């Protein structure tokens with residue numbers, strides 16, 4: 001399988017404080033990597049470093065995709081409040097150099113359940129609606145390397161279901177997904193590998209099967 005991202009001995013410090021140290025990982029097309037760990041363990045920081053939003057203090061990250069093929073959905077929705085939902089998606093399409101038209105945008109907005117507010121200013125949207133618009137951006141841009149930082153926060157049950165389906169679809173057409181989850185029991189069955197961060201710097205990257213087995217041994 002084609003490797004899409006490789007991190008070699010990456011460490012991240014904020015001042016003198018290490019968030020993670022000497023982490024190696026590789027991820028290939030069609031794989032879902034779940035990022036787990038307690039609050040403050042460094043999950044968001046790792047996603048920022050892997051996606052290129054932040055440079056690692058030490059080590060290197062090689063991404064074998066174009067910058068326009070990277071998608072990120074996190075706590076920030078990156079939505080322009082003075083633009084309508086339609087204008088937001090048309091704008092993002094242009095920003096990523098994609099040839100998207102209004103019909104495609106309206107189709108995506110229908111899929112995420114925002115068709116009724118397609119021409120309303122996104123600044124008036126609730127947190128859940130703004131999250132759905134962010135999800136719509138991913139559906140429109142179809143990134144090959146996708147970073148999801150607790151994407152279900154603020155989404156209602158039906159939008160969470162849609163997100164799960166869409167992650168499955170993106171993976172089957174060859175996208176590689178890093179997914180921060182606070183619910184490993186729910187999300188582990190959908191993952192190929194796990195990056196487990198701890199606040200004691202015991203970082204590990206393992207296949208989902210090996211992770212489950214290790215947890216079983218620890219719990220048993």
Ligand SMILES: Nc1ncnc2c1ncn2[C@@H]1O[C@H](COP(=O)(O)OP(=O)(O)OP(=O)(O)O)[C@@H](O)[C@H]1O
Nearest residue numbers: 014015019037038039040041042043044045046197
């Ligand atoms: N810009 C920053 N400057 C200094 N320290 C930071 C910065 N961003 C994060 N940290 C610290 O780095 C550590 C890891 O933070 P991070 O947000 O990556 O953890 P997390 O695992 O995503 O947490 P949560 O599950 O609560 O979202 C925390 O102790 C946090 O306070």
